[in-house]
Amino acid sequence: MEARERARRSAQQGAADPALRVALLGAGVVGSQVARLLTSQRDDLAARAGAALELVGVAVRDVSVPRDGVDPALLTTDAEGLVERADLVVEVMGGIEPARSLLLRAIAAGASVVTANKALLAEDGPTLYAAADDAGVDLYFEAAVAGAIPLVRPVRESLAGDRIRRVLGVVNGTTNYVLDQMATEGLDLDQAVKQAQALGYAEADPTADVEGFDAAAKAAILASLAFHTRVPLEQVHREGITAVTADDVAWAARTGHVVKLLAIAESTDAGVSVRVHPALVPTSHPLAGVHGAFNAVFVEAEAAGELMFYGRGAGGAPTASAVLGDLVSAARHRVLGGRGPVESSYADLPLLPASAALTRYQVRLDVADRPGVLAQVAHALAEHEVSIEAVRQAPTASGGAASRAVAPASGTDPLALAHLVITTHEATDAALAATVAALAELDSVTRVVSVLRVEGA
Numbered sequence: 001m002e003a004r005e006r007a008r009r010s011a012q013q014g015a016a017d018p019a020l021r022v023a024l025l026g027a028g029v030v031g032s033q034v035a036r037l038l039t040s041q042r043d044d045l046a047a048r049a050g051a052a053l054e055l056v057g058v059a060v061r062d063v064s065v066p067r068d069g070v071d072p073a074l075l076t077t078d079a080e081g082l083v084e085r086a087d088l089v090v091e092v093m094g095g096i097e098p099a100r101s102l103l104l105r106a107i108a109a110g111a112s113v114v115t116a117n118k119a120l121l122a123e124d125g126p127t128l129y130a131a132a133d134d135a136g137v138d139l140y141f142e143a144a145v146a147g148a149i150p151l152v153r154p155v156r157e158s159l160a161g162d163r164i165r166r167v168l169g170v171v172n173g174t175t176n177y178v179l180d181q182m183a184t185e186g187l188d189l190d191q192a193v194k195q196a197q198a199l200g201y202a203e204a205d206p207t208a209d210v211e212g213f214d215a216a217a218k219a220a221i222l223a224s225l226a227f228h229t230r231v232p233l234e235q236v237h238r239e240g241i242t243a244v245t246a247d248d249v250a251w252a253a254r255t256g257h258v259v260k261l262l263a264i265a266e267s268t269d270a271g272v273s274v275r276v277h278p279a280l281v282p283t284s285h286p287l288a289g290v291h292g293a294f295n296a297v298f299v300e301a302e303a304a305g306e307l308m309f310y311g312r313g314a315g316g317a318p319t320a321s322a323v324l325g326d327l328v329s330a331a332r333h334r335v336l337g338g339r340g341p342v343e344s345s346y347a348d349l350p351l352l353p354a355s356a357a358l359t360r361y362q363v364r365l366d367v368a369d370r371p372g373v374l375a376q377v378a379h380a381l382a383e384h385e386v387s388i389e390a391v392r393q394a395p396t397a398s399g400g401a402a403s404r405a406v407a408p409a410s411g412t413d414p415l416a417l418a419h420l421v422i423t424t425h426e427a428t429d430a431a432l433a434a435t436v437a438a439l440a441e442l443d444s445v446t447r448v449v450s451v452l453r454v455e456g457a
């Protein structure tokens with residue numbers, strides 16, 4: 001008898017059994033916490049799901065490695081066999097293959113699936129959705145975006161009656177932790193990444209975090225849900241944090257900002273644009289107060305207005321919390337009938353290049369400290385129709401002297417350098433790039449030190 005039917009009849013008859021068989025794929029940072037909670041919360045989970053959730057196997061690469069809190073008898077290297085004898089499959093192994101094949105196999109065998117794998121969902125979500133739809137089973141993935149924070153469910157269910165215009169936030173715990181440590185402890189990027197790995201925040205290959213791939217995957221998933229439009233990963237403009245220097249972080253503080261890796265998805269009349277990049281955020285903005293591996297996401301919807309979601313975006317137990325929430329939902333459907341949400345991509349909005357988005361920028365330049373330089377710089381910006389919001393000047397980029405509102409250059413020492421910090425009004429990527437190229441050509445500009453977007457003002 002099909003598992004769902006057995007469970008429904010059993011629940012109707014008030015019987016405690018049959019249990020739903022849960023297969024766990026992966027027993028790393030997240031998987032080990034899922035296994036622990038399945039055991040320690042067994043009774044509550046059974047009461048909430050309407051049937052016991054019995055862990056019937058844990059697929060790992062090496063069964064001889066002990067896993068805290070996991071009965072060694074449950075460990076197996078036969079992931080394919082395991083998914084075929086489960087009612088519910090939790091995939092927390094990560095990567096594209098064999099995760100995709102195993103999920104498709106599980107779905108084909110009639111299991112509902114829960115995954116934390118944003119890389120896979122961003123790469124091939126529609127295939128998984130279609131397979132789950134065909135098989136009449138659930139595909140849940142709350143843990144894949146912003147860890148413990150309920151965000152997928154609010155966006156695809158609670159806000160299904162509204163029109164989302166913008167999603168903006170910090171969705172990668174590792175890079176937020178790293179930028180925070182650079183700002184507060186003076187760590188360099190490599191040291192901070194090692195700490196994030198030790199704390200269980202980073203992906204198996206932390207390049208996915210620092211180069212923005214993880215945030216881009218999450219942004220693609222969120223944008224697809226928010227705008228009812230498939231947003232392939234390749235359409236997400238992606239910049240990581242490897243080019244962010246300690247000097248950028250220090251100058252951010254001097255100018256009243258912090259550096260954050262932001263994911264921004266916007267829907268306008270022209271279409272949808274999605275981008276991930278480091279940006280300066282004013283210290284007065286709520287996102288500036290998001291520290292460590294925490295995530296925070298603003299969702300702007302037409303009727304609801306602005307909503308903010310905040311919490312732990314990474315780490316074993318927080319992520320396992322989201323996985324178990326999904327597992328209970330899928331289990332309830334097994335017991336009582338019903339289905340979780342299916343893919344909604346009917347709007348099929350045009351996808352725009354991120355370069356279409358207008359942003360403010362902060363440009364830092366080392367320039368000759370002589371009369372007329374400021375006028376040359378201002379002229380180069382004006383020629384490209386990039387207007388200046390503010391200019392500050394300091395003796396050098398790293399000299400430590402407090403910057404001051406712009407003052408006339410003294411011009412007595414032809415070799416003296418000054419550091420200019422220019423904040424622009426909104427401009428396109430293309431206009432800004434052309435401006436920066438023109439600035440770099442000026443004799444009086446010795447170096448374009450950095451160019452960062454400014455968001456959230």
Ligand SMILES: NC(=O)C1=CN([C@@H]2O[C@H](COP(=O)(O)OP(=O)(O)OC[C@H]3O[C@@H](n4cnc5c(N)ncnc54)[C@H](O)[C@@H]3O)[C@@H](O)[C@H]2O)C=CC1
Nearest residue numbers: 026027028029030059060061092093094116117314315319
């Ligand atoms: N660590 C975190 O904070 C979060 C992780 N995630 C996602 O959860 C998933 C798991 O992440 P972690 O637990 O951090 O990774 P992890 O690297 O700690 O654990 C993955 C486990 O799966 C096992 N595994 C990988 N390929 C396998 C295979 N072919 N056969 C059997 N076992 C295999 C590995 O040996 C490892 O034990 C990933 O998709 C990740 O993106 C999502 C949200 C937060």
Ligand SMILES: N[C@@H](CC=O)C(=O)O
Nearest residue numbers: 172173174202203314
């Ligand atoms: N590596 C990810 C883990 C959660 O998704 C992150 O740092 O946010």
Ligand code: NA
Nearest residue numbers: 142145147149
């Ligand atoms: Na989440």
